[in-house]
Structure formats: structure tokens, C-alpha cells
């Protein structure tokens with residue numbers, strides 16, 4: 001059974017149709033790239049998959065074993081609290097607090113897990129790293145990343161590529177929505193959102209670059 005099956009998804013905001021007739025199947029090991037211009041509905045689609053907002057029509061079918069991790073738009077944090085407090089708080093919601101996982105993940109992205117620095121003092125790239133960490137730290141097997149390269153320095157980009165490869169090797173699935181296709185990531189499928197419709201695009205395999 002696929003991890004995720006979208007069937008004829010539509011989404012309207014008032015009179016505006018953002019998505020129409022979007023169907024997609026995501027299997028273990030898939031790394032999907034979804035491109036599309038500003039306002040094409042990438043974040044909206046990820047929010048529907050994550051269950052943050054409902055679709056206007058169509059169905060979202062998730063394998064019962066799916067646990068979704070998501071970095072969508074600007075991740076919300078407790079601004080006055082530290083990274084450790086924020087990650088612990090998020091993990092505690094699902095009773096999946098695993099310091100043993102979170103600390104090395106923070107180190108991979110050059111964040112100091114023990115730092116007392118408040119999240120409001122974090123830079124764009126540091127917040128993005130924290131957002132990526134919370135999307136994978138509970139062993140989530142369907143990971144949704146909206147513009148995950150935003151603000152990342154070269155070392156963090158390298159860490160992101162390695163992380164996505166590991167997730168794929170672990171039989172998880174990753175959906176990346178971004179205007180720019182960051183080519184070092186080994187996507188298994190490329191899709192484009194345009195005029196509310198999702199269609200497959202053909203790209204040169206990233207291994208050639």
C-alpha cells in the first residue's frame with residue numbers, strides 16, 4: 001500500500017481555485033520535487049497532505065502507519081524559549097521525546113542543542129534548520145519540506161542532501177516543494193503545479209550534474 005494517495009484533490013479559497021483535480025501516489029523511498037511559481041499552491045497542497053487544512057474536494061488516503069513530519073512556510077516556535085525546549089515541547093506532544101536523536105541532528109546542522117539562546121534570536125537559516133530537525137526527529141516516515149534550502153549555508157545544504165538520502169534508504173518518503181530545484185538532491189520524481197494542476201515533468205537525473 002502506498003504511504004499516501006491523493007485522489008482528485010481540489011481547493012478553493014472563496015472564489016479562487018488554487019488546486020483542481022490533483023492526484024498523486026507516494027511510496028516508500030520516493031523523493032518528490034514539486035515546483036511551481038509563487039502562489040501556485042505548493043504550500044496549500046502540503047498543508048492538505050499534513051491535515052492542517054481540509055481539501056474542498058477529493059480524498060487524502062494515508063497508510064495507517066504513516067507519521068507525517070512537516071516544515072511548511074515559517075515554522076512556529078515558542079520564541080522566548082531555546083531550541084532544546086522547543087524540540088522537547090514538540091516531541092512531547094506525541095510522546096516521542098528522544099534526546100538521543102535530537103542532539104546529533106542539531107549537531108549535523110551545526111546548531112548548539114544545549115544553547116540557552118531564545119529562538120527569536122535565530123537567523124532565517126538557523127530557524128530553517130530547526131524546522132527541518134523537528135520534521136524528522138520523531139522518525140516520521142512521510143516528510144514534507146516546503147522550501148527546505150531557504151537560508152541554508154553550504155555545510156547545511158550538504159547535511160540536508162545526506163539526510164534526505166538517509167530517509168530514502170530507510171524506506172521513508174520525502175516531498176519537497178520549492179521554486180528552485182536544488183539539484184544535488186536525488187529526486188525520484190519531478191512534478192509541477194501550474195494553474196491548479198499537478199503534472200509530471202522530466203528532468204535530467206541529478207547524478208549527471
Ligand SMILES: Nc1ncnc2c1ncn2[C@@H]1O[C@H](COP(=O)(O)OP(=O)(O)OP(=O)(O)O)[C@@H](O)[C@H]1O
Nearest residue numbers: 013016018036037038039040041042043044045179
Ligand atoms: N488561508 C488562505 N486564505 C485565502 N487564500 C489563501 C490562503 N492560503 C493560500 N491562499 C492563496 O492560495 C494561493 C496559493 O498559495 P500557496 O501559499 O499555496 O502558494 P505557493 O505555491 O506555496 O507560493 P510561494 O511559492 O509564494 O510560497 C495564493 O493565491 C494564496 O494567496
